[in-house]
Amino acid sequence: MLFGSAIAALVGGVLLFAAIGWVVWRESVATETAYAGSLAASLGQRAEGIFVDTRDLLAGFDRSDAPRCSADHLRTLQQAAVSRPYIRAIGYWQASERRCGVGFLPPEGLKPARADRIYDTGVIAWWPNKSTEVGGVQLFLMRYGDHDVAIDPRLLLDLGPLQQRRAGLWVEKLRLAASPWDAELPVPDAVSAGVTVDRGNGVVVSRFSRNDLLPIDVIAVEPLDSVWNRHASTLIAGAAFGLVLVALWFLLILRYSRHQLSLATELRRAVAGEHIRVQYQPVVELATGHCIGAEVLARWTRDDGEVMRPDVFIALAEEAGFIQDVTLAVMRIAVRDLTQLRREFPGIAVNLNLAPADLQDERVGTTLASSLAAAGLPPDAIKLEITERALVNSNTSRALIRDFRRRGHEVAVDDFGTGYSSLSYLQTFELDVLKIDKSFVDAIGKEAATSQVIVHVIEMARSLGLATVAEGVETAEQERWLQEHRVAFGQGYYYSKPLDLEGYVEFLRRRRTA
Numbered sequence: 001m002l003f004g005s006a007i008a009a010l011v012g013g014v015l016l017f018a019a020i021g022w023v024v025w026r027e028s029v030a031t032e033t034a035y036a037g038s039l040a041a042s043l044g045q046r047a048e049g050i051f052v053d054t055r056d057l058l059a060g061f062d063r064s065d066a067p068r069c070s071a072d073h074l075r076t077l078q079q080a081a082v083s084r085p086y087i088r089a090i091g092y093w094q095a096s097e098r099r100c101g102v103g104f105l106p107p108e109g110l111k112p113a114r115a116d117r118i119y120d121t122g123v124i125a126w127w128p129n130k131s132t133e134v135g136g137v138q139l140f141l142m143r144y145g146d147h148d149v150a151i152d153p154r155l156l157l158d159l160g161p162l163q164q165r166r167a168g169l170w171v172e173k174l175r176l177a178a179s180p181w182d183a184e185l186p187v188p189d190a191v192s193a194g195v196t197v198d199r200g201n202g203v204v205v206s207r208f209s210r211n212d213l214l215p216i217d218v219i220a221v222e223p224l225d226s227v228w229n230r231h232a233s234t235l236i237a238g239a240a241f242g243l244v245l246v247a248l249w250f251l252l253i254l255r256y257s258r259h260q261l262s263l264a265t266e267l268r269r270a271v272a273g274e275h276i277r278v279q280y281q282p283v284v285e286l287a288t289g290h291c292i293g294a295e296v297l298a299r300w301t302r303d304d305g306e307v308m309r310p311d312v313f314i315a316l317a318e319e320a321g322f323i324q325d326v327t328l329a330v331m332r333i334a335v336r337d338l339t340q341l342r343r344e345f346p347g348i349a350v351n352l353n354l355a356p357a358d359l360q361d362e363r364v365g366t367t368l369a370s371s372l373a374a375a376g377l378p379p380d381a382i383k384l385e386i387t388e389r390a391l392v393n394s395n396t397s398r399a400l401i402r403d404f405r406r407r408g409h410e411v412a413v414d415d416f417g418t419g420y421s422s423l424s425y426l427q428t429f430e431l432d433v434l435k436i437d438k439s440f441v442d443a444i445g446k447e448a449a450t451s452q453v454i455v456h457v458i459e460m461a462r463s464l465g466l467a468t469v470a471e472g473v474e475t476a477e478q479e480r481w482l483q484e485h486r487v488a489f490g491q492g493y494y495y496s497k498p499l500d501l502e503g504y505v506e507f508l509r510r511r512r513t514a
């Protein structure tokens, strides 16, 4: 059991750790992807803003009343150039002659052969090339009306301090600027709009495109590695948190396993030391009110006085592999009590619960036979209750049930309806009684969906020739309904809670005199 728990703890721990790691990594990649996606958009918006602002600036110069090339005119141009770091020079032109200007250009200005583009908006553009080169930098020229500007394209993209990022600016699909200047970048046509995570190349690529003033494309490329750099602290914190959780999980499983192990050891001792007690819950014939027997239910009080619920300790004994010892301990007490009961109530029988493991070999069957023979009791003094889950797919259990019946024991299927057994499946077993589960009895007289199911269960039992016992009868209304539907027997708090032997004897006496 401890080994099983250790394996469960290990698998659980690894899964938990992996799940936390996955969530943290996914969140980091999502944050980074969103950030990388907004990078191209913000760079593109800035570049577009610069072009629009420059066009508006040139339009403003044209509208100005200041006499051209006057001190006022040149001061205005100077102020505009100084406040915009990407503007290298501004010139005033008449036809194809530069009359005056400000900035770092010869007075005659730059005169590249012909414009690369003339737009409907009135903007004329020259892409950076040899003839626009000044001081080793090829400038982008833009003219609107009678003024033009020379723009340093290197300053159109501002990527901040992170060196791993790359970005490029295209106007009319012609590369105008990049950061770093010689960066290797995919061309716009090769990249879809928005954000693409390219795991093959380990990068997040984002593209921003607009055509408000000039058709621009900005592509930003960010290595996925940088996710680790930027989110290392989150990932480390996540890993530490995961480790703490896994450690807590291990401790919890260890404590639980230790507890279960010591509980199982204590239960095993209690079974060997004959400290298991039983109680009897009467089964009543609904037509006459006679008590025809009882279900024998195991009880265990721990050394410290704690009363354990049977569904807990029965499951524990099943898991720890000694449920047959519990069954046999209960059986020995039942046989002993029956010899006393039968002296006063000759026909009385008790129902013994069998666990699935009891139907895997002959141990319980042969011990039961020898115990009854030794006590001089007939086999029909002990009836057997088998839960639906014990019927699951076993030829051994089918054969053992047949043996029990041949020896003279009545066999009941318990908790029927809580599992998945179908009518046709039930037919493959030799059975005598069907116990209708308490959940169906609870639904009697209510509008619950299950309230109709009990009718089908009763019909089904009838069609299979099985007697019926309704479990968990708690009210007179339920009893009436069951009588009307010709259910043979009832068991439940309405008649009696489980009783010690003395209490059960009293119950039988009262019923006899009633």
Ligand SMILES: Nc1nc2c(ncn2[C@@H]2O[C@H](COP(=O)(O)O[C@H]3[C@@H](O)[C@H](n4cnc5c(=O)[nH]c(N)nc54)O[C@@H]3COP(=O)(O)O)[C@@H](O)[C@H]2O)c(=O)[nH]1
Pocket: 281, 295, 296, 297, 298, 299, 309, 310, 311, 314, 326, 327, 330, 353, 354, 355, 414, 415, 471, 472, 473, 474, 491, 492, 493, 494, 498
């Ligand atoms: N393999 C074995 N299983 C056993 C043995 N002894 C008990 N059990 C199983 O444990 C489960 C819980 O049993 P218990 O707490 O004893 O509860 C029984 C009744 O007290 C309860 N019941 C009966 N009538 C009513 C009622 O009207 N209202 C209400 N709230 N509870 C009621 O039902 C339990 C009996 O159910 P069932 O066995 O399905 O007839 C239980 O599954 C036991 O089977 C053992 O020795 N071996």
